[in-house]
Amino acid sequence: MAKKQTSREKFRIPETEAQRKKRLETIDKIEQLAKEVVEDIKKDQAPYLTVPLRGKSNAYHHPETNIIMPGDKVIKRRYMNVSHTKKFAQMLAVAQACKDDLLRENLHATIRDLYYMLLNIKVPGQKEAIVNDQKESNVISEDLEVALGVLREDLNLQADKKGSVVGNVVIESQGDEINWSKLGSGGWAIPSITDDVHFKSIDADFVLYVEKNAVWERLHEDRIWKDMNCILIATQGQSTRGARRLLHRFSNEFKLPIYVFTDADPWGWYIYSVLKYGSYALPHTSEQLATPTANFVGLTLTDVVNYGLEDIALKQKPVDIARAKEMLSYPVFQSPRWQTELKMSINKGIKAELQSLAKKRLTFISEEYIPEKLEKRDFLD
């Protein structure tokens, strides 16, 4: 009896030649990594894997590219070193799952799925499972990214799906042609992976990224993207990788200016800094996820004072102030204006939300605040 066709087989998602090429290349990279291990064993040598060291001790702000880049320290993860053996095995298990279960099948999984897929699997003859905790498989999938020199998206691993976008843009995604200017009140829901989005036409002078969905809805109702001819995009809180890849591509492929608009508090400003420079935690992703040309439009505490909103500002919590103090020493916040903002945040002990501009008038943000900021090119860098 013929095997029942699955819905994925019936309704196959089209794959472009470029996507297919990238996928096969990643499979090759994983096979190459495995081959080296096999060859070591054949030569009676103890196998090892070379993994670039991750984290703050091996990352720095690169003055020319203006992004946070990885350093050149590596570790050799050796099978015969008792303290490495488990991680060595985990790395091969993650690599195999990505290759066989995801890339070969062209299926995508979250790192949570990956954890469940690997859970309780044992090497034959061993008592201990290879993976017991999601922290283990998360760390290892990041190690695998850097060891192979790919992004997790290339391993078909996806992160959060959040946010929406509108603008005079026509894209092709999975064989569908989508016009971002014809999506009513909702907009296009940004998927977790946006690498496969093909831009068919873009008629926009810049991109406006806002931190909050509620502000996106305000600006969309005011049709700011039509009036100012821009692309309007929001996730909620910390940006997703899908949204960051979009910004990166708008900047790199289409040379569009990117303007970022967050709350006036250390957390909002940090969201901006990650969008622009990348992060010390994942410096190897900066080249593909960061957008060093991004400019910060607002909100600042200077705005709060200038627009007479100080009396409705919120009080900082101790955790906010501690965060601002930490950020004072970050290389990416060393400009005089950022130092002023961080010090105001600490000394005045206030913060303010984008929505506080509604105190002036609900549409003040779209009719005055943003147009004025952009006209004056009043950016914090």
Add this chain to the structure above:
Amino acid sequence: MAKKQTSREKFRIPETEAQRKKRLETIDKIEQLAKEVVEDIKKDQAPYLTVPLRGKSNAYHHPETNIIMPGDKVIKRRYMNVSHTKKFAQMLAVAQACKDDLLRENLHATIRDLYYMLLNIKVPGQKEAIVNDQKESNVISEDLEVALGVLREDLNLQADKKGSVVGNVVIESQGDEINWSKLGSGGWAIPSITDDVHFKSIDADFVLYVEKNAVWERLHEDRIWKDMNCILIATQGQSTRGARRLLHRFSNEFKLPIYVFTDADPWGWYIYSVLKYGSYALPHTSEQLATPTANFVGLTLTDVVNYGLEDIALKQKPVDIARAKEMLSYPVFQSPRWQTELKMSINKGIKAELQSLAKKRLTFISEEYIPEKLEKRDFLD
């Protein structure tokens, strides 16, 4: 000099006749409420506002409609009662803001915006501001909803925007025609208010609501909505009002069955119960937000045992167990099967995520779990 045209004036969002009628009716209701106050004053009587009492003490599960309905207790909020005066003034201030700033202008605001709009406004000659804290304006806007017999959406107040939807559905939203089956990997981003969505055509046998975006992406990649001819919808965590209104409308206007699919833990099950029955906190919204025909498809702890996933289940935290114990006494969880689930949750001390089905196979959820559950009509009610 002519006043500069705003972008909203240039790019006016089309309003249907039905929307306009509803908006003018709500304005009338607010004016009627205000007129009664004015007439009392003219007659030298102390004015008061009649507000239905909200909360658990005035809500009950109605056996015939199968939703949580409000009782008939009301309070009279009197201007001349010192303990009522502030709330009386707040209610008029909120009513005026909704009427003049939102409904007349056809602008929408969040309850956060409304708070900022009202902040620090004083009655002439008074020292104390009418609103000092968002809790105050939130409570009052809910009071206003019930006093007028409308939803906050009718007052142009919007809540969270989250989630996405796909399916063989064509809608019209703000003058755009949107085909939910042609939106690539992303889907349509669900707006905070979906009352104005006009359904042009629906070719679907049922609606599948999933708790998590990651599961939505799994099922969308597997094209379950094409294979099973359904509408696939997710928010993340607790459902938004926009999504609940969609489910309500699919059930009421189009008689589509609604199948709900959450994690196997008290929080997921509670999300289902709010979708189905409404909540004791806002019983006056149930008639328009609840979907009493909804069925629970999973995940259950019985599934976890039956599918051999018990060894990868997560441990409950004390707060999870406490929640399960509370829910044991909820009228909507009195069926033997729900009692069994809640007791398993308490006694076994385990919970499980939808993603744990990936342990069997990444596509197990779309190829076996959901089709089998639906074929057997294995629902918990």
